[in-house]
Amino acid sequence: MKSSDTIAAISTAYGFSGIGVVRVSGKNVSKLIKKFFGKTLKPRHAYLKKIYYQKKILDEVVVIYFKKPKSYTGEDMCEIHAHGNPVILETITDLITSNYARHAKPGEFTERAFLNNKIDLLQAESVSDLIASSNISAAQSAATSLQGEFSKHIKILENMLLDLRSKIESSINFPEDEIPEIDKRTFKDMITNLEKNFKDILSIATTGEVLNQKIKYVVVGRPNVGKSSLINSILNTESSIVSAHAGTTRDSIRYDVKIDNFIISITDTAGLRSTRNLIEKEGIERTKKSLSEANRVLYVVDAKVGFTKSDEKLIKKFEIKNYDVVFNKIDLLKEKARIQKTKHYSAVFLSAKNKIGLKFLKKIMSEHYKSNNSLESTVIARKRHIENIKAGLEQLYIAKKHLDNYHLEFFAEEIRIIHKLVSSIIGDDSITEKMLDKIFSDFCIGK
């Protein structure tokens, strides 16, 4: 387990901006500066430096070193001003936390500042509101990031640990009961399995998934309203089939698009309608599936026809949420391109074919991006999770050594710490109770 008293975090708002800042505070700061930038820096001076990632330049950054106690937290600190791109900032934080620091908890910089008498209570309390709010989003993020594959793996891992611990602990706590004695072999096999699972999780968690969080758009609407055309003009290519016959697009097709500074994924779908045509039916099934995975929906209508009752019905029927409405083909009406906000959605008036008003759509998209907090906290929560998994794997190697020497109590101790690391990912610390529950349901204990 690494030294816990140097902390790091991205300290500017998430998303794309001119500049993003990574802050580090604690006793490893000067070591880190030396390692990253090759020499010591004069306090309070700005240096232009390059940061490397896998031997390639990641970014050119401005670095400022603050010597304690003359810093925000009162400890040695360093600020790295990079380009305000989340991928870059996350990578920099990653580099730092893989060796020199751990991720800061919400409000931890301020907490340190306060405890070192750098700020007064009033200031601290105004920050405390912030902590309280990030508390809620942190809780949400734990929940969001725990859906899907990752959480499945964590739960499997926890069950394996519970199984192993209940075997170890029952043999320690109830030696007089007739619990089947476990031999070294069994424990060894369990450890080997655990190790494999830890490694699997690490590879899932680190291969891109974490950094490639992007908003998923799905474009839907009745046939022929110009969905494919809209996407094409966004893509600026003619790669998708554009045709004048109703029901051309039958599959959902996904594209990754860079808009200004950020990346989104956008999915074209088959037109929504009730159909008997088997192939189209299949297309509609796919649309449903895409909708269920979407973060945002662009609901396209023909401006000539407008947003009608039957559109409302479709939205209800397909349970479409988080949508904006695109009024396409305004060229035919001589309407002006614009955004019009209503209670439930933003309406964007544009012409896909003539590429008029696309900038309004982009504006809406970048608003989405900036306000997507859960995206931010998911990434951050994941980082903490990965940190725990890595620490767990390290402990596992130590545990193995104790098992080889059959030091049961030390072995038990390592496995307990691993269990705690894993279950704190799920946010549940009641490991003793869970383990006792397992013992008492698996074994007949007690005289």
Add this chain to the structure above:
Amino acid sequence: MKKYDVVVIGGGHAGCEASSAAARMGCKTVLITMKTDSIGQLSCNPAVGGIGKSHLAREIDALDGLISVVADKSALQRRTLNSRKGQAVQATRIQTCRDHYKLNMQKALQGIKNLDIYQATISSIISKNNIATGVITEAGDKIFGKSIILTVGTFLGGKIHIGLKSFSAGRAGDKPSIELESFFKDYSFKIGRLKTGTPPRIKTASIDFEKLEKQNSDPHMPKLSYLYDHYGVTYNEIKQVPCHITYTNESTHDLIRTKKDESPLFNGNIVSKGPRYCPSIEDKVYRFSEKKQHQIFLEPETINNYETYPNGISTSLSEKDQMKFLKTIDGLGSAIITQPGYAIEYSYFDPRGLYSSLETKKLENLFFAGQINGTTGYEEAAAQGLLAGINASLKIKDKEPWIPTRKESYIGVLIDDLVTQGVVEPYRMFTSRAEHRLRLREDNADTRLTEIGYKLGVVTKDRWKLFITKVDKIKKETRRLETIDIDVNSKTSKLLHERFGLKLKNKSNLKNLLKMSDITYEDISKLQCFGITANSDIGHIVANNIRYEGYLKRQDDEAQFFSNAQEQRIPPDFNYDRIKGLTNEALEKLKEVLPGNLGQASRIPGITPATITLLKIALKR
């Protein structure tokens, strides 16, 4: 009108430790109990210690408590459990003579200055402005005290079940405390119900031991009290009596299966929760139907060995059915029951209504200890009694309470679990509950606690001197080992390589040898360079200290990784409403538990790290 400093109600394990601790601390103390003859009675099986429990007993002993000394003096059979699994999880278990235990306990209490013993049943507490000032006996007498400690065990609203019969009782042969319970109900204390049970007792002469496995004391005769192992005090060992082991079988189980409707545990007569780790034989048979047999320890009840305690078949079936299933068991074919087994339901107080000092939040100067706080077991009760005795005395002297920490002792783990988590089933100590298990060993309870106890005044001068002598010996031996060097090219070095596969890279002393390898003290004592030493007991302690040192550091790191400032105190009158940004849920929980420090706060189910940060900031005010 009688006036005391400390009034203790109940002469069970909690009451004995509470009253003796208060008296040792110089308080004028009275122990009031229903029947003075039953002071020190072991209501269930006559054994003290076992995994987790002997750890508590050692700690009580390190604070000069009674349970370990009394158990040692009454021992019929002694065993070390887990001897191969590591020092920290190793435990001592002592089978005692029930009669000797009771007598020795009564003798010990009679020998304590400042302590009066008084026979009466208490029916109510006297209180004014939410401060307890005394007690009222059934006969209407009043006895006043500056602190009151309640330790009435299973007696509050006790109800015994045997088969389809049930009746009110405190335990077999004793009345329950009904009036006292209604006092607390009126005061709206949070009261819950739990249950426990006990097996029938068998006339020893009716058992055929011939074919049964016999279990004698371990040859090294392990002790519970430091006085008798590390400190070298001597006493008269009583005659040893072995235990035996037998098993239930399929016919036993079949019989029990047909009686499901007549077991109050399963026919709905008993609804309260019992301990999962101490199931009745009905439970075992119904829940683990795949098991073909269950182990039974046949334990002698007394030195005369008139009765035997069949450990493992606690039951609430009717006496007739108990008789029937006993007869199916090897060795018990002609068994005669001397007392039927039974289940007992009783009331307990939600321990979250207590401060960590064991003082109640509702009534100042009133302390609760023992089974009434939802625990089970003699050692658990005794540990709380001791702590309540200490804190009741400190309160009178206007001093801060002593709150043992989780890092320092099992007593700390016990108290912290109780007051922050509450209980859902009778709480028993397991070593798994202690996150500092490697630190909290049987061999070092005195180094952890005796000095604290001496400063508090609960440890007598005599014991203090004995302890200091041991500490000196440890220091000397440690230093001695440091001075014995082994050269890389010496004969000893070669020997080490041959015997233990150890390759010395640098000159090393014996202390380092113990640190870096699997070599035991015994091993090094056989080396030629070792020389002569005082005492191998001391040597083992020295070796343990060295062995565990590195590990303890890692545990400290771990504690830091998960959170920091655990020990920072939160005053009991701290105003949580003034913290900005707390969620309602967090606020409610904090106000209910009133945690004593940040660590406790963080262990309350549902409290997040962000809440702790807010709390930490608010505390610095």
